[in-house]
Amino acid sequence: MTDDHQLRVGKIRNGTVIDHVTGGQALTVLAILDIDGSGGEEISVGMNVPSDRIGRKDILKIEGRELSQEEVDVLSLVAPDATINIVREYDVAEKHRVERPEEVVGVLSCPNANCITTEREPVESRFAVLADGVRCAYCGTLIREAFADRIEVE
Secondary structure: OOOOOOOOOOOOOOEEEEEEEEOOOHHHHHHHOOOOOOOOOOEEEEEEEEEOOOEEEEEEEEEOOOOOHHHHHHHHHHOOOOEEEEEEOOEEEEEEEOOOOOEEEOOEOOOOOOOOOOOOOOOOOEEEEEOOEEEEOOOOOEEOOOOHHHEOOO
């Protein structure tokens, strides 16, 4: 039996803890980061756990991996309240909240088949980040619904 002061999942030695992810979005975050368990990373996922800050939250602990800035930028699109903790030798070495960038380059696919960024052209995608979605800088297509399936982190 756990109480409010007991850890539900143990500490990690080295890696990343992604905290304050909107409840139910942990699996989307794992998909964005291309983590499916086949890479050998040790992953702990807590879903819909109580949070004073956002009501219900998900939390992910990824042993042996520190997120790149590009990954953090993309993560901010689906988890704008997330906190990133970089853990080294069981201690939090860095802690920061994600910040939504003004634009993302090369990580989203435009759904417009006529856009210059399709596979037929060697043009890197570029999207302006808006409060309610993202807009293609080339064709103006606005994506408002969940766009995690269009994200391609390299």
